[in-house]
Amino acid sequence: MTSKMASKEKRTVLVTGGCGFIGSNFVRLLLAERPHWSIINLDLLTYAGNPENLADVAENPQYRFVQGDIADPALVRKLLAEEVWAVVNFAAETHVDRSILDSGEFVRTNVLGTEKLLAAALAAKVPRFLQVSTDEVYGSLGERGAFSEEDVLAPSSPYAASKAAADLLALTFCKTFGVTALVTRSSNNYGPYQFPEKVIPLFITNALADQPLPLYGDGLNVRDWLYVEDNCRAILRVLEQAQAGSIYNVGGGHEMTNLALTELLLDALGKPRSLIRFVPDRLGHDRRYSLNCRRVFRELGWQPLVGFQGGLERTIHWYVENRSWWERVRSGSFRSYYRTQYGDRLAEGKGLETGSGKPAEAEPRQPEDRRADG
Ligand code: NAD
Numbered sequence: 161m162t163s164k165m166a167s168k169e170k171r172t173v174l175v176t177g178g179c180g181f182i183g184s185n186f187v188r189l190l191l192a193e194r195p196h197w198s199i200i201n202l203d204l205l206t207y208a209g210n211p212e213n214l215a216d217v218a219e220n221p222q223y224r225f226v227q228g229d230i231a232d233p234a235l236v237r238k239l240l241a242e243e244v245w246a247v248v249n250f251a252a253e254t255h256v257d258r259s260i261l262d263s264g265e266f267v268r269t270n271v272l273g274t275e276k277l278l279a280a281a282l283a284a285k286v287p288r289f290l291q292v293s294t295d296e297v298y299g300s301l302g303e304r305g306a307f308s309e310e311d312v313l314a315p316s317s318p319y320a321a322s323k324a325a326a327d328l329l330a331l332t333f334c335k336t337f338g339v340t341a342l343v344t345r346s347s348n349n350y351g352p353y354q355f356p357e358k359v360i361p362l363f364i365t366n367a368l369a370d371q372p373l374p375l376y377g378d379g380l381n382v383r384d385w386l387y388v389e390d391n392c393r394a395i396l397r398v399l400e401q402a403q404a405g406s407i408y409n410v411g412g413g414h415e416m417t418n419l420a421l422t423e424l425l426l427d428a429l430g431k432p433r434s435l436i437r438f439v440p441d442r443l444g445h446d447r448r449y450s451l452n453c454r455r456v457f458r459e460l461g462w463q464p465l466v467g468f469q470g471g472l473e474r475t476i477h478w479y480v481e482n483r484s485w486w487e488r489v490r491s492g493s494f495r496s497y498y499r500t501q502y503g504d505r506l507a508e509g510k511g512l513e514t515g516s517g518k519p520a521e522a523e524p525r526q527p528e529d530r531r532a533d534g
């Protein structure tokens with residue numbers, strides 16, 4: 161069925177984790193592009209979930225918010241009884257650094273929660289289940305190569321391991337029980353409404369508050385950046401068009417070092433580079449991520465529409481215009497997290513002005529190239 165025909169059909173979609181960063185952008189995209197669909201947003205409202213992210217659509221009759229846990233079978237069963245056509249599972253603990261501090265919640269929500277959601281979808285015979293996975297399941301690359309969907313999963317952090325488990329659970333529910341499960345593995349998203357623990361919003365908001373920017377290790381780890389709306393469009397395409405059991409890499413095609421990214425942000429904000437602090441590295445820090453996205457290009461005709469420069473300008477503009485949003489989010493429990501994560505690191509940190517700009521203790525491991533087909 162073409163997506164044009166599908167867009168006219170009335171369908172109900174259960175979006176989980178819709179009050180987070182990507183989930184809220186996805187809900188907004190669905191309401192705009194599939195106005196006949198009904199959306200139920202099931203979100204536990206952890207520290208990362210914020211109903212304000214969807215305040216502009218809260219009164220839309222096609223949208224309903226339910227506060228609750230994906231790991232609550234009775235609640236999920238009740239929601240799925242409403243003739244749900246698809247589940248899109250964004251709900252997760254998502255921050256690598258927090259998973260290094262304490263991995264328990266990551267296993268509970270990402271692994272056990274996803275398993276419960278899959279079991280409920282199977283019991284309710286939900287026609288489609290999309291698991292939002294991540295490029296971190298593949299582990300780290302050296303300077304060359306890119307991961308394709310057939311590569312071995314070799315996660316480095318407890319976060320990545322919990323996402324790999326969820327991703328494989330979704331695929332096994334397809335193989336074993338016939339659930340039409342679909343998996344997307346995207347690279348680093350950026351854009352409006354991202355919780356300011358992740359590097360781009362953390363560095364923008366620190367810079368706006370004239371606070372130091374804590375850059376891990378030598379600052380030369382590489383990430384591939386994808387504008388959040390582009391990821392949401394890819395997820396919608398996979399949801400409507402993909403075959404059962406398929407996996408799609410979704411990348412932005414814009415790789416850069418963290419140092420280059422930080423300098424770009426400071427320049428764009430008109431803030432001095434002296435705000436950069438090289439701090440002790442993240443444990444198990446993946447050196448580089450890169451995705452081969454030929455499958456989603458060729459089979460689904462998706463490609464990113466937002467260039468990195470334009471996307472970053474929009475993102476910076478959003479954080480400048482929405483200072484009250486991030487000031488509220490950065491208060492309370494965020495402050496104690498920040499002290500735990502950065503207190504000692506910043507005390508040991510060094511600025512750009514000291515020597516080469518590299519802290520003496522930063523000796524990043526150099527993982528071997530795992531693939532060289534990119
Ligand atoms: P986020 O941390 O901003 O939001 C997560 C949301 O899930 C929050 O609203 C939270 O309240 C909710 N949640 C957590 N536990 C829950 C539970 N047990 N039941 C119901 N809701 C729960 O995350 P994000 O950055 O928007 O990521 C969304 C998804 O995309 C995650 O699965 C993540 O692994 C994946 N992903 C993210 C990125 C990225 O760059 N941000 C890249 C690739 C994949």
Ligand code: DAU
Binds near residue numbers: 346347349376383449
């Ligand atoms: O690749 C997809 C993943 O991207 C998602 O699955 C995760 O949910 C998401 O959090 C993100 O993971 P990263 O670990 O890549 O994102 P983060 O923003 O935490 O870090 C990006 C890079 O910046 C990474 O190399 C570490 C570095 N960094 C991060 C922080 C928070 C710093 O140098 N200093 C920091 O303070």
